[in-house]
Amino acid sequence: MSDLISRFEAMPGRFRLIAGGAAIAVMALLLLLARVAGTPQMALLYSGLEPSVAAEVLTALEAEQVEHDVRGNAIYVSEDRRDNLRLQLAGRGLPASGGAGYELLDELSGFGTTSQMFDAAYRRAQEGEIARTIASAPAIRSARVHLSRTENSPFRRNQQATASVTVTMANAPLSSDRARALRHLVASSVPDLMPEAVSIIDAQAGIIIGEDSDDPAANASDRAAQMRANVLRLLEARVGPGRAFVEINVDTTLDTEIVTERVIDPDSRVAISTDVEEDLEQATGSGPGAVTVASNLPDGDAAAEGNSNSREVTRTRERVNYEVSEVLRERTSNPGRISRLSVAVLVDGMETAGPDGTTWQPRPQSEIAAMAELVRAAVGFDAARGDVLTIESMQFPERGEVGTVANAPAFIGGTIPLSLILQLGVLSAVVLLLGLFVLRPILLTRRDLDTLPNPAELPSPENGAAISPELLMLENMPSEQEAEKPETPLARLRGTVEGRRPESVDLLRNWIDSGMTEGVP
Numbered sequence: 284m285s286d287l288i289s290r291f292e293a294m295p296g297r298f299r300l301i302a303g304g305a306a307i308a309v310m311a312l313l314l315l316l317a318r319v320a321g322t323p324q325m326a327l328l329y330s331g332l333e334p335s336v337a338a339e340v341l342t343a344l345e346a347e348q349v350e351h352d353v354r355g356n357a358i359y360v361s362e363d364r365r366d367n368l369r370l371q372l373a374g375r376g377l378p379a380s381g382g383a384g385y386e387l388l389d390e391l392s393g394f395g396t397t398s399q400m401f402d403a404a405y406r407r408a409q410e411g412e413i414a415r416t417i418a419s420a421p422a423i424r425s426a427r428v429h430l431s432r433t434e435n436s437p438f439r440r441n442q443q444a445t446a447s448v449t450v451t452m453a454n455a456p457l458s459s460d461r462a463r464a465l466r467h468l469v470a471s472s473v474p475d476l477m478p479e480a481v482s483i484i485d486a487q488a489g490i491i492i493g494e495d496s497d498d499p500a501a502n503a504s505d506r507a508a509q510m511r512a513n514v515l516r517l518l519e520a521r522v523g524p525g526r527a528f529v530e531i532n533v534d535t536t537l538d539t540e541i542v543t544e545r546v547i548d549p550d551s552r553v554a555i556s557t558d559v560e561e562d563l564e565q566a567t568g569s570g571p572g573a574v575t576v577a578s579n580l581p582d583g584d585a586a587a588e589g590n591s592n593s594r595e596v597t598r599t600r601e602r603v604n605y606e607v608s609e610v611l612r613e614r615t616s617n618p619g620r621i622s623r624l625s626v627a628v629l630v631d632g633m634e635t636a637g638p639d640g641t642t643w644q645p646r647p648q649s650e651i652a653a654m655a656e657l658v659r660a661a662v663g664f665d666a667a668r669g670d671v672l673t674i675e676s677m678q679f680p681e682r683g684e685v686g687t688v689a690n691a692p693a694f695i696g697g698t699i700p701l702s703l704i705l706q707l708g709v710l711s712a713v714v715l716l717l718g719l720f721v722l723r724p725i726l727l728t729r730r731d732l733d734t735l736p737n738p739a740e741l742p743s744p745e746n747g748a749a750i751s752p753e754l755l756m757l758e759n760m761p762s763e764q765e766a767e768k769p770e771t772p773l774a775r776l777r778g779t780v781e782g783r784r785p786e787s788v789d790l791l792r793n794w795i796d797s798g799m800t801e802g803v804p
Contacts, residue, residue, distance in 0.1 A: 312709055326365045329378055330357035331424050331453060336378045343377055344368070384411040406430055413472050417450065417465060425451045430473060444476045451486040459505055462491040502619060507533045510662050517661055518630060518654065526631040526679065531662065534623040536616065544612040551608035562598040624670040626662055630654070631679045645676040 328351070329340060340358060344351045349368065352359040360368055372378070376386070385408045391401065410428040417426035431445040446469050450457055462483040470478040483491045510531045518527040632645045655674050664670050780787045 324362040325352055325359040326362035328358045328360045328365055328368060332356065332378050333425065340372065340377055343372060343375060384408055384415055406432065409473065413469055417448065422453055423450050424453045443480055444473060445480045446473060446476060447482045447484065449484045449486060456488040457485040457491050459491065503533045503535045507531045514658055514661050517657055522630050528629045530627045532625040533621060536620045536622050537618050539618060540616040542614045546610040548608040552605040554603050555606050556604040558602040560600040564596040567593040623668060624662060624664065626658060626672045628658060628674040630676050632676050643678050651676060
């Protein structure tokens, strides 16, 4: 410790100021680090809440005396208490999204509640519960649901329930697939509600699914957009991003067609039954004889036999029943069937380096043909249907780079908190200042002391005159300056002379007198 103090006292005034400032900076940094370490790390609790809902959450946090921070539409709390606070607030029904739900029915009393009041409260509860379910999706910020009221009346028939849903998305617009899912969700939650009677509306994009959602013209654009995305992704894998453009036009039928076809093949007959009918007819007769008296007597026929004959007829009739092969086809074509596809593809050429610089040239026909086959397979090309495909290679105008280059994270495994980066930066700056203005001058001073040459010795008297005993005693005599270890031997000698001024004067006088006596010039 004394060595450090002596070194500090031996330093020049400028170095002392720098060392003192560095020490103060280190102490301030330590105090700052202690304060930052004592401050809890804030983490996001909720964001994107409605003002009324956010006010309820803040009221609950203040009632629990929880330290929180509001930054725009986001609420931050201590990181170690965030999960527990979410569970506690969820137990209280916070944040309540989509309005009140079935808790509205708890507020109704049995006395003084009419059927109309109960029906209105029940419908509001249904709307709130459905809105909560819809708003629970991560991509949906808020939702409102409206259900139509159907009354049982003998004067109204065929009354159908309807519903409408309005959603506010957090980032991207509502897709058609999610809209259909929401439609079936609402239709399944309300009795006697058909999916076709539910309209889905995006607050930014407009009507996603409505009464005309099944219109072929409304769905043709969605199908064309999906095909365009597939073809563009396929081409950019070869030519690069931004170097291909695709346009697809989908023609759909708007009428319903029912075709019934009956095909009979006569060459494929099969006997299924055979009916054989056979008739046998036999007849026997005799010719008339002469009429006599004997033939009129009862016993007189023996003598009066006439001419006799017989006849036998056989008839056979066969009937065979045949069945032929018969095919019955019935084909129903609903609206929305693709009647024709028109695909136009424009790709950039290739740049080659030549003696006079970079030159552009179109892509070869073999590559264009290969791209055409890929596009046909991607869109379901049918030449018999009249589909048209056109691919051209043309030069694109020069344009700047799109987007920015993503940098790799500083550390693998996650991001670094900003507070930690600031702490490390301040600490590094203080260490750098200490090294440049405190340690470096001290090290340089010590190195100069080691490399400093010995001072020239005083010339000895001529003819081998010995040094007087007083000078030897003065040289070996310790002093305060020697104890304090001056920086250089010259400074040490100067300090000795200043501390023993009378003795030094006498010594020098004796030395001069002795030199003159011995004949020193």
